[in-house]
Amino acid sequence: MHTFAVEQPDLNWENPAVRQALYDAANFWIAKGVGGFRIDAIVYIKKPAVFTDGPVDGADGLSSIHKMIANTPGILDFLHEFRRKVFDGHDIFTVAEANGVTPADLPQWVGKDGAFSMLFEFSHVNLEFPDDEVWCRAEKWPLTKLKKALSDSQQATAANGWYPIFFENHDQIRCVNRYFPEGTDKKKAAKAMATILFSLRGTPFIYEGQELGMANTAFARIEDYNDISTHGQYQLALDEGFAPAEALHLVQAHSRDNARTPMQWTTAAQAGFTTGTPWLPVHDDYLQCCAESEEHDADSVLWYYRRIQAERFQGEAAAILQRGRYEELLADDERIYAFKRILDDQATLTLVNFTNETIDYDASLTEGATVLLGNYDAQKAGRLRPAEAVIYRV
Numbered sequence: 001m002h003t004f005a006v007e008q009p010d011l012n013w014e015n016p017a018v019r020q021a022l023y024d025a026a027n028f029w030i031a032k033g034v035g036g037f038r039i040d041a042i043v044y045i046k047k048p049a050v051f052t053d054g055p056v057d058g059a060d061g062l063s064s065i066h067k068m069i070a071n072t073p074g075i076l077d078f079l080h081e082f083r084r085k086v087f088d089g090h091d092i093f094t095v096a097e098a099n100g101v102t103p104a105d106l107p108q109w110v111g112k113d114g115a116f117s118m119l120f121e122f123s124h125v126n127l128e129f130p131d132d133e134v135w136c137r138a139e140k141w142p143l144t145k146l147k148k149a150l151s152d153s154q155q156a157t158a159a160n161g162w163y164p165i166f167f168e169n170h171d172q173i174r175c176v177n178r179y180f181p182e183g184t185d186k187k188k189a190a191k192a193m194a195t196i197l198f199s200l201r202g203t204p205f206i207y208e209g210q211e212l213g214m215a216n217t218a219f220a221r222i223e224d225y226n227d228i229s230t231h232g233q234y235q236l237a238l239d240e241g242f243a244p245a246e247a248l249h250l251v252q253a254h255s256r257d258n259a260r261t262p263m264q265w266t267t268a269a270q271a272g273f274t275t276g277t278p279w280l281p282v283h284d285d286y287l288q289c290c291a292e293s294e295e296h297d298a299d300s301v302l303w304y305y306r307r308i309q310a311e312r313f314q315g316e317a318a319a320i321l322q323r324g325r326y327e328e329l330l331a332d333d334e335r336i337y338a339f340k341r342i343l344d345d346q347a348t349l350t351l352v353n354f355t356n357e358t359i360d361y362d363a364s365l366t367e368g369a370t371v372l373l374g375n376y377d378a379q380k381a382g383r384l385r386p387a388e389a390v391i392y393r394v
Contacts, residue, residue: 012047026082038094039094046078054067054068059239060239064132070099071101079115083116097120098120102152103149104152106121118164118202125178127145127146127149135233135251136237144333150196151326151328151339154200154201162202163200165197165204166204168259172256173255173256175189177253177258179354181356186215188376190210190301191213191304198309199312200326212264215283216258217261225255225257230255261278261283264291265290316372327339327342335355337350337354338350348394359383361382372392375390376388
């Protein structure tokens with residue numbers, strides 16, 4: 001069926017011999033001593049019993065394969081067999097990527113009776129695409145939609161399972177562009193997302209360059225992009241009547257290649273990634289946004305990640321941030337994301353302003369609280385500046 005590319009075959013998981021060959025391969029690596037597996041695109045392994053046409057959803061006359069084959073009934077039978085024949089009895093960690101699985105489905109996938117240790121689900125990174133990921137039909141979303149997605153995932157794993165917290169990966173645009181309005185200070189935005197990442201309940205996952213605050217790029221020609229889905233989306237936009245410049249603008253906003261530019265290590269040529277020619281151009285901000293430059297800047301995103309990591313694992317509120325239950329506050333507010341982590345009679349409070357404006361809030365929320373960490377030098381109770389994020393010890 002070539003789910004992702006014509007060149008890519010699909011395995012027939014209905015065949016017991018195929019499944020056993022895959023289990024044998026996994027067990028081969030466990031015998032070598034690997035600590036676990038990150039399993040990609042697992043929701044697509046089970047195909048429908050009958051191959052019927054799906055509904056046409058665009059001018060090209062085609063139908064989205066995602067709707068037809070993602071998370072097909074019976075897939076968990078295969079995955080629980082995978083667990084029994086590979087994972088059970090071994091001290092390993094498993095995390096699977098599962099686009100199309102909702103927070104409500106998580107108890108079937110993770111936890112004591114689930115197929116995996118953790119599951120990447122995508123409700124909080126598919127906000128602009130509620131139906132199909134068609135870039136020319138992207139929708140604007142309110143902050144409450146993001147907050148609900150995060151809260152639903154937190155609640156779904158509150159009593160059973162554990163959550164992998166992430167905002168970037170190889171298939172997503174950079175989070176500073178996705179979650180904040182145009183014109184936002186990228187350094188402040190990167191630190192704000194780090195604040196959420198390390199104060200939610202679960203295991204933080206950091207994608208390469210996220211800890212530097214890397215942002216989206218904007219190549220001038222469609223030929224500069226090499227991601228297969230990007231070229232498909234560009235053509236789809238043209239087929240839908242968009243002008244080439246408009247289609248390219250959509251590509252610049254949504255392409256996965258935004259997250260696939262070379263890692264920015266130094267201020268040398270090609271950001272120190274290679275002495276040759278990389279597969280994509282290096283982001284043009286690499287002189288300022290690279291590990292070498294940020295290492296010598298105490299106010300950098302890199303150093304903020306180090307401080308907040310230390311706060312979560314060695315700080316005075318480490319137990320709360322690691323084990324405390326989650327409770328959302330100000331759920332209807334379209335500007336501020338606020339939540340507590342509560343452990344016995346102790347708590348932390350995280351507040352993040354997702355706008356470019358200074359916002360006042362009820363100062364009683366932080367009455368008697370002390371600041372653990374924030375992305376501004378000084379905090380004022382009852383007020384958040386543009387893209388300001390702060391964690392309080394309550």
